[in-house]
Amino acid sequence: MASTQRSPAELDASKLRITLAQELKPIPPSNDVHFGQNITDHMAFASYDPIEGWSAPEIKPYGPLTLYPASSCFQYATSAFEGMKAYIGPDGEPRLFRPAKNLARFLRSASRLSLPLFAPDELLNIMKTLLRVERRWIPDQRGHSLYLRPMIIGTRHNSALLWIMCSPIGQYPSIGARPLSLLAVNDAVRAWPGGTGEYKISGNYGPTIGPMQVAHQQGYDQCLWLLGDRVTEAGVMNIFVVLKRDDDSVDLLTPSLDGTILPGITRESVLDLAAAHPSRTVLPGLSKSLHIYAGERDITMGGLQTWLAEECLLEVLVVGTAVVIQPVGRIGYKGVDLILPVYDGGLGPVGKALHQRITDIQYGVFEWDGWSVRC
Amino acid sequence: MASTQRSPAELDASKLRITLAQELKPIPPSNDVHFGQNITDHMAFASYDPIEGWSAPEIKPYGPLTLYPASSCFQYATSAFEGMKAYIGPDGEPRLFRPAKNLARFLRSASRLSLPLFAPDELLNIMKTLLRVERRWIPDQRGHSLYLRPMIIGTRHNSALLWIMCSPIGQYPSIGARPLSLLAVNDAVRAWPGGTGEYKISGNYGPTIGPMQVAHQQGYDQCLWLLGDRVTEAGVMNIFVVLKRDDDSVDLLTPSLDGTILPGITRESVLDLAAAHPSRTVLPGLSKSLHIYAGERDITMGGLQTWLAEECLLEVLVVGTAVVIQPVGRIGYKGVDLILPVYDGGLGPVGKALHQRITDIQYGVFEWDGWSVRC
Numbered sequence: 001m002a003s004t005q006r007s008p009a010e011l012d013a014s015k016l017r018i019t020l021a022q023e024l025k026p027i028p029p030s031n032d033v034h035f036g037q038n039i040t041d042h043m044a045f046a047s048y049d050p051i052e053g054w055s056a057p058e059i060k061p062y063g064p065l066t067l068y069p070a071s072s073c074f075q076y077a078t079s080a081f082e083g084m085k086a087y088i089g090p091d092g093e094p095r096l097f098r099p100a101k102n103l104a105r106f107l108r109s110a111s112r113l114s115l116p117l118f119a120p121d122e123l124l125n126i127m128k129t130l131l132r133v134e135r136r137w138i139p140d141q142r143g144h145s146l147y148l149r150p151m152i153i154g155t156r157h158n159s160a161l162l163w164i165m166c167s168p169i170g171q172y173p174s175i176g177a178r179p180l181s182l183l184a185v186n187d188a189v190r191a192w193p194g195g196t197g198e199y200k201i202s203g204n205y206g207p208t209i210g211p212m213q214v215a216h217q218q219g220y221d222q223c224l225w226l227l228g229d230r231v232t233e234a235g236v237m238n239i240f241v242v243l244k245r246d247d248d249s250v251d252l253l254t255p256s257l258d259g260t261i262l263p264g265i266t267r268e269s270v271l272d273l274a275a276a277h278p279s280r281t282v283l284p285g286l287s288k289s290l291h292i293y294a295g296e297r298d299i300t301m302g303g304l305q306t307w308l309a310e311e312c313l314l315e316v317l318v319v320g321t322a323v324v325i326q327p328v329g330r331i332g333y334k335g336v337d338l339i340l341p342v343y344d345g346g347l348g349p350v351g352k353a354l355h356q357r358i359t360d361i362q363y364g365v366f367e368w369d370g371w372s373v374r375c
Numbered sequence: 376m377a378s379t380q381r382s383p384a385e386l387d388a389s390k391l392r393i394t395l396a397q398e399l400k401p402i403p404p405s406n407d408v409h410f411g412q413n414i415t416d417h418m419a420f421a422s423y424d425p426i427e428g429w430s431a432p433e434i435k436p437y438g439p440l441t442l443y444p445a446s447s448c449f450q451y452a453t454s455a456f457e458g459m460k461a462y463i464g465p466d467g468e469p470r471l472f473r474p475a476k477n478l479a480r481f482l483r484s485a486s487r488l489s490l491p492l493f494a495p496d497e498l499l500n501i502m503k504t505l506l507r508v509e510r511r512w513i514p515d516q517r518g519h520s521l522y523l524r525p526m527i528i529g530t531r532h533n534s535a536l537l538w539i540m541c542s543p544i545g546q547y548p549s550i551g552a553r554p555l556s557l558l559a560v561n562d563a564v565r566a567w568p569g570g571t572g573e574y575k576i577s578g579n580y581g582p583t584i585g586p587m588q589v590a591h592q593q594g595y596d597q598c599l600w601l602l603g604d605r606v607t608e609a610g611v612m613n614i615f616v617v618l619k620r621d622d623d624s625v626d627l628l629t630p631s632l633d634g635t636i637l638p639g640i641t642r643e644s645v646l647d648l649a650a651a652h653p654s655r656t657v658l659p660g661l662s663k664s665l666h667i668y669a670g671e672r673d674i675t676m677g678g679l680q681t682w683l684a685e686e687c688l689l690e691v692l693v694v695g696t697a698v699v700i701q702p703v704g705r706i707g708y709k710g711v712d713l714i715l716p717v718y719d720g721g722l723g724p725v726g727k728a729l730h731q732r733i734t735d736i737q738y739g740v741f742e743w744d745g746w747s748v749r750c
Contacts, residue, residue: 039444039445043444062444063443064441064442064443064444065441065442065443065444066439066440066441067439067440067442068438068439068440069414069418069437069439069440069526069538069540070414070540072581073448073449073454074448074454074456074526074528074577075454075456075524075526075577075580076577076580076581076583076584077452077454077576077577077578077579077580077581078581078584079448079449079450079452079581081449081450112582112585113581113582113584113585114584114585114588149445149450151444151449151450153449154581163444165444165445186569187569188569189567189568189569189570192564192567192570193564194561194562194563194564195564195567195570195582196582201452201578201581201582202449202450202451202452202578203452203576203577203578203579203581203582204452204578205450205451205452206447206451206452206453206454206488206529206576206578207487207488207570207571207576207578208451209451209453209488209489210487210488210489213489
């Protein structure tokens with residue numbers, strides 16, 4: 001189309017400018033840190049306005065933002081984010097786990113809030129450079145990693161800011177594979193059909209803080225979010241159950257993506273790997289003869305109770321970027337605790353196999369379908 | 376309780392410090408301005424941290440905030456607000472309309488997001504002082520007002536910022552009493568029982584931007600938010616219907632506060648005033664013999680269609696702080712437009728009577744139960 005008007009600039013990693021911090025922070029021991037407690041020296045940053053489009057991206061010292069009180073991120077919570085981790089592989093190189101999946105979801109979340117769009121590949125390139133700059137912050141112990149938080153917010157007049165900040169984290173939630181306890185909650189509803197539960201937008205999280213505090217006060221680690229009787233998510237994680245079949249094969253089930261469930265990258269990876277066993281690969285510690293029927297199905301509190309009573313509920317697992325895979329030992333529901341099967345070391349055989357395999361892939365010890373991406 | 380520990384300071388209007396702007400902005404003509412287009416010279420401001428509590432509140436020049444990227448307002452949308460208006464009364468004094476109602480709701484919204492609490496009365500006193508400082512910005516034409524936006528956001532480590540900004544507005548949405556057109560939407564669901572629709576929190580609004588754009592593209596002014604077949608809100612307004620009874624009395628109905636509906640101050644005022652007619656007061660233009668049965672009832676799209684077919688649907692109204700009361704002329708639903716009764720000048724007799732009375736109260740022309748509060 002012939003036009004003299006310049007169209008708004010796309011996000012372009014080739015324009016990246018780097019300004020290094022004058023003074024670098026000391027790196028804290030990574031074994032007891034949580035996201036946000038320690039932010040690294042630098043952040044990636046770009047701004048957008050509807051006329052000029054995306055600014056040249058920058059890597060610059062981590063520091064405060066200047067925002068007008070009338071910005072749409074305050075008024076309308078136009079704010080979306082991602083959570084990813086970088087790991088050090090055996091070759092000493094930083095790696096990301098299926099980053100294209102996260103960045104595609106980031107784009108979908110931004111789009112749901114009518115925020116400006118960007119090419120995920122460009123953002124990935126910016127992220128890779130950021131990781132090279134912050135290389136010294138990536139812990140090289142197994143189980144430790146550098147958490148990455150890409151974020152986009154609306155400011156004024158359809159403008160926006162995008163950034164990536166980094167925070168080293170140890171074992172999350174620093175309790176290793178200890179079985180989690182969940183308080184089933186259905187008075188506060190996290191997500192509903194036609195709502196925004198399938199997007200990683202900030203507005204989904206604020207209303208969960210109060211119910212989480214109640215759960216903690218009652219001695220539970222996290223909320224199990226119900227929609228009526230139906231299980232949706234646990235804390236900020238997807239949930240799986242492992243059920244014994246009569247023939248000693250097992251079902252590995254998770255709620256289907258009906259709009260109330262965040263399409264987790266770990267969730268998808270668990271489904272993929274379970275389906276690959278034993279035909280494409282044998283998962284660590286599992287028998288070749290064990291067939292895993294991996295799939296999506298509604299999970300209800302009534303169903304959990306029935307499976308427990310029938311002694312076919314083998315494992316309840318929560319999965320997510322932060323925890324990878326963690327067992328659930330107890331679910332409080334209507335004043336009664338459902339006591340779930342526990343195993344030596346925390347995870348049952350299926351959870352353990354999947355945890356081992358996924359972390360092997362994340363740390364570059366096991367190559368699988370290009371899931372681990374070297375930076 | 377004997378304790379040597381100082382407890383965190385409460386929000387305290389008596390500590391208010393005022394720093395006036397060096398240079399004042401020219402005041403734009405108020406007839407075509409919307410909220411946010413022009414912000415006044417000053418804002419009220421206070422900050423909170425869990426140890427010190429609330430800072431001494433300030434009135435200071437309106438300007439940018441400095442926030443760290445890891446602030447919870449970005450990550451978790453810990454952000455709540457209010458919308459209020461100041462009017463000039465016949466005595467030339469600024470007035471607020473039932474401000475205690477808004478500020479009590481503000482506190483509830485903040486509390487829902489686990490943000491720090493404050494005494495609404497202290498905030499009202501700060502607001503009154505702000506209005507005296509910004510007196511020249513309050514338009515004195517009828518229909519014009521100074522819009523006030525109190526807002527609270529979470530920052531880091533359970534700290535928070537609270538501010539009030541002001542923006543002069545003319546007739547909103549600058550179309551006077553022209554009947555609005557609404558597009559009924561039930562694929563995107565604004566609020567859900569157990570969700571947060573009854574709170575004025577920012578996270579409720581971001582996801583509505585996209586559907587609103589779709590409505591505009593299809594030639595509608597606003598979305599009518601459905602839950603299944605059930606009408607909840609219209610745009611950011613509550614909705615009412617006026618139905619004819621056989622005996623020529625009328626029903627004035629609005630959906631009940633089931634958690635999906637913002638408990639609007641205009642909504643409550645409409646219900647109160649309608650119930651007061653004719654026993655306590657006769658509403659302008661209405662007959663003393665007209666009885667209005669004002670109350671809460673489910674309104675469904677099927678119900679609207681039936682009432683239309685039976686010719687008992689007299690008026691459909693949307694109400695809110697911004698519009699006060701506006702008629703609805705058309706609702707698009709499943710590809711068909713419901714054409715609603717329209718009246719000369721826009722509003723029907725009940726809507727007109729209520730609009731006249733409420734604005735008379737707001738502008739201090741009619742005294743009613745202390746609803747109009749002089750500053």
